[in-house]
């Protein structure tokens with residue numbers, strides 16, 4: 001919990017911070033925000049990741065100092081692990097032997113850390129980093145503010161998603177007071193992609209389908225598309241949300257082929273439709289409106305299974321035991 005995190009920061013001096021593979025705005029922003037906070041408290045800190053930092057986040061202060069590693073190659077008093085469901089998510093070897101501090105806003109975290117601070121009410125880990133800054137009596141410097149704002153704006157879809165609360169907006173307001181230029185951050189995130197994103201989008205949107213009700217949409221990204229578009233990391237950020245722009249679409253599925261017969265699947269939904277429950281059925285997890293999973297097998301078959309589960313979630317919601325209902329229908 002927060003008080004334990006405050007205490008260990010006060011006691012220890014030399015820190016590393018890491019986040020999940022294919023880091024997003026919250027992963028990078030929160031890691032860097034925490035790094036700047038620790039430094040402002042006179043501590044030694046650095047951010048280590050196994051993947052590169054996507055272009056959209058490279059303009060953040062300190063992004064150029066992020067070190068790419070495959071294993072823990074330094075001695076630290078503690079390593080913060082940001083937004084990871086388990087200890088393997090950062091893709092860095094040797095983390096198990098370290099004093100780790102698990103900071104996450106996903107309820108599905110498996111509490112792998114030596115210390116765990118999970119706040120499922122936070123819109124982003126960035127919001128938690130801001131709270132930590134306040135709790136420890138730190139000053140919100142311009143560097144901290146820019147990094148944390150990036151985390152908020154990306155994880156809330158520019159304050160569109162249901163995870164946006166009065167606290168999120170209050171924190172955002174404080175960050176703007178501390179020197180953030182919202183338009184500048186938005187420009188870096190939403191209007192600074194390479195053309196390969198547009199090319200990939202064209203190909204992916206070409207595969208979009210809907211169920212007969214028109215409420216569930218799904219689409220594919222093949223290995224071939226990646227090559228044809230010259231895709232770089234982050235090019236497909238947010239693609240899963242595109243079908244949700246249609247009024248009648250309430251759930252979207254985006255399947256990416258990562259190797260022949262291996263798929264990463266993102267699920268998104270509107271309102272009360274719980275796609276985290278669907279993801280859990282396939283061994284994945286996430287939030288009610290944003291979840292993910294990995295599957296292996298025949299593409300058509302797996303797609304059918306996942307689409308069927310999402311359609312059930314849209315049709316029947318949370319309140320009915322689907323299996324029981326199926327039995328009663330037989």
Ligand SMILES: [Mn+2]
Pocket residue numbers: 026027083105123124125155
């Ligand atoms: Mn997040």
